[in-house]
Amino acid sequence: AQTVTQSQPEMSVQEAETVTLSCTYDTSESDYYLFWYKQPPSRQMILVIRQEAYKQQNATENRFSVNFQKAAKSFSLKISDSQLGDAAMYFCAYMGGNQFYFGTGTSLTVIP
């Protein structure tokens, strides 16, 4: 069964610094998608970044980038130059065969 594990329930980062959120997953599939979603307090969950497993190049979206290690089944999110608006719950998600699996989330606090 596919599972997604986020081992850091809470993280904090100083404003303007860099933070990395960890995610591992388990799958027997070779073709799948990985995502990081952000859920600000009392606001909608939105997609931050997406990675296709067949692409070796790590995805990047402005200050957000991933370190995708397919063999290790690891998919971490790096946030550079952290801003106050980055404070939120971050969920790692896996999609394979039209099935979505989410992790338990990491609560990120940004310290001014």
Place this chain on the structure above:
Amino acid sequence: ETGVTQTPRHLVMGMTNKKSLKCEQHLGHNAMYWYKQSAKKPLELMFVYSLEERVENNSVPSRFSPECPNSSHLFLHLHTLQPEDSALYLCASSQEQGGASTGELFFGEGSRLTVL
């Protein structure tokens, strides 16, 4: 604003009440989902509708009853719930092509349900 609207945002109900959650998407998507979000647990998929046909229900208790009258609207009818059903219920939509999702879910803000 992601184009998915949920009402009500907050709902308190007794165990004998009947209520409904509503979701509307303005994105032209052809798949809609209900998820349950509880603290410290992964999002739990409850129901999926693709092209207005229910394709999965993940063994959800019958006290939850979904309805999808068209591709833009999704309801979750609630009846004789239990206190452990208290949670944030999220609606999402996506665009499926040829039976395969393009991979991105668009979520509503959620309906916070409290069962007394």
